[in-house]
């Protein structure tokens with residue numbers, strides 16, 4: 055059996071869902087965009103002109119849940135199947151869209167450049183337990199209106215792996231989708247072989263803002279897999295308690311899922327989220343708060359109950375540095391995410407309330423991901439039941455180091471962590487020059503950069519994409535940065 | 542003499558009905574409206590501010606107290622002369638800049654500032670320079686407060702600062718805040734103040750409208 059976190063009784067899940075359907079059917083969702091509101095009415099959702107709220111009949115939502123795939127495949131840059139988001143299969147992914155990065159030499163946060171992004175993408179591409187990439191932060195050396203698409207281009211140009219991304223404006227998705235379709239035969243081929251998941255965020259409570267609804271409609275129109283990510287702040291814009299929060303959260307996710315299915319039945323939708331607590335003194339939004347972790351694991355259970363793939367912002371930290379708090383929060387989040395069976399876990403690399411990305415943290419989190427994934431391996435009988443023959447051998451030989459069972463099993467059973475987890479004894483560590491975790495992370499980053507060997511984009515394709523950006527941005531003809539890493 | 546200490550206590554507890562009633566009773570007893578305002582309501586909010594600053598109370602208590610104070614204000618307002626009515630700490634036009642839909646932080650700033658006696662004109666999210674300027678003019682605002690959460694929208698703050706100047710509104714103090722904003726950025730774009738959180742935003746607003754504040 056695969057170790058699994060059981061958080062909610064089936065009967066409670068059903069009560070939460072009943073209430074969720076009632077909220078959707080009676081309170082409904084505010085659509086903060088006249089065009090978006092009209093479009094949803096055209097799609098058949100009842101809407102009130104005066105309040106611009108649409109409601110979701112239970113049967114419509116249930117049909118949408120049935121239409122939404124319970125699993126889907128992400129493809130690589132060249133269109134080969136890369137991985138399946140299905141069942142309890144867990145993928146750890148760098149968290150998305152930081153405002154700044156933690157500079158490796160000064161240890162201070164600063165604005166990022168395209169070169170920083172290329173460096174990040176090269177490292178992330180090499181990490182064994184980081185399943186695919188995200189557009190982790192925003193380079194500030196390009197016009198701001200193309201920054202969202204530009205970072206996706208940098209990711210696609212640097213790595214063949216899929217990318218979690220998203221648009222920053224109401225017109226952002228079409229340009230990004232056009233670009234992705236250049237890697238496929240045509241638009242339909244992109245929908246059939248998607249390379250990216252896009253984040254779409256409702257505005258809690260129970261609202262889709264103008265940009266967000268347009269992004270959602272556009273993503274579904276293009277058949278781009280969507281993660282619907284509400285950000286509840288417990289006690290502020292959400293009930294402070296878990297069950298109430300789960301109702302609100304589920305209503306928002308299912309509103310997005312239903313809209314996506316009405317636009318294009320079969321669009322992959324992840325039951326996502328980034329719930330946070332609200333700090334009643336500091337007014338901050340800790341996503342790593344222990345009560346928020348309970349909401350995460352709770353909605354994973356609801357998603358599983360509905361047979362939907364799920365996503366979470368877990369494995370990040372609210373600390374400003376790669377300190378014990380960062381390790382503890384990230385480790386706790388990642389282990390819980392793995393136990394809950396989240397299919398896509400956005401968190402590695404992120405500090406400071408999703409505001410600051412650290413490459414050193416990413417390589418540390420790669421190790422934590424390895425640990426979390428190993429913990430969820432099924433516990434099975436492996437020639438060790440009955441156990442007495444093994445124990446007899448142990449008593450006879452005083453050890454099992456050379457036993458046939460050990461020789462055959464230990465390489466698979468006993469995990470040797472990489473350098474980020476220090477397993478030396480004091481003397482060994484002292485002899486090695488007492489390397490701290492920052493130094494060890496630095497070495498791993500350098501190794502990853504040296505090992506990087508992804509073929510560059512076809513020059514004609516590359517030129518076409520760059521033309522797309524330079525011709526459609528606010529500063530037409532602007533010289534866009536070359537693809538070099540920061541050394 | 543009204544029991545102002547008890548009235549302060551009721552404000553502190555967020556007891557709207559009692560505060561409104563005690564305000565009415567004080568007026569009926571012939572006390573001057575300005576005295577009731579100062580000793581009954583503002584004095585209580587000063588303690589609330591201090592207690593919050595030193596972590597003795599939390600956000601909900603501050604907002605409850607502010608609500609109770611408003612209930613008292615509603616009784617007083619019609620009796621205050623227009624200049625006394627202006628004894629509100631000042632008027633702030635507040636909004637999240639164009640292209641940006643984040644409003645949680647901005648709302649908190651508004652609520653806390655209202656609690657401290659400011660009049661808030663909240664323009665919501667996705668606010669253009671024209672909308673800011675029109676509201677500043679209409680409400681004769683003392684302060685324009687802008688919030689931005691995206692690296693891609695923060696740049697619009699500079700547009701607003703420039704257009705405020707071009708519109709001849711140099712005398713209005715401009716404050717900025719939000720996760721990507723810093724004091725250095727505020728200085729760079731020519732804003733008069735930056736605050737990292739709602740508590741310090743209120744302190745900043747108070748400093749900027751104080752009679753001793755340096756001219757903009």
Ligand code: B1M
Nearest residue numbers: 151220255642643644645646686688691692718719738739
């Ligand atoms: C006038 O003077 C002042 C003075 C002080 C002022 C002030 C004004 N304004 C604020 N302050 C200060 O006082 C407040 C109280 O103490 C503080 O306000 P804050 O707002 O900082 O703090 C609040 C109390 C709590 N914090 C928050 O409310 C913001 C939290 C984070 C997680 C966040 C949230 C909640 C949301 N988001 Co958005 N979001 C993030 C945020 C990351 C972060 N931690 O900042 C950020 C800002 N978002 C981001 C993104 C990418 C996006 N978001 C989006 C949407 C959303 C939600 C709708 C889900 C939701 C907003 C809901 C709402 N009604 O506001 C999208 C943008 C939509 C748009 N056009 O605006 C979208 C583009 C996602 C998408 N793909 O759709 C990232 C920015 C990336 C960048 N580089 O610019 C981000 C850093 C998270 C991330 N890493 O992805 C101070 O800053």
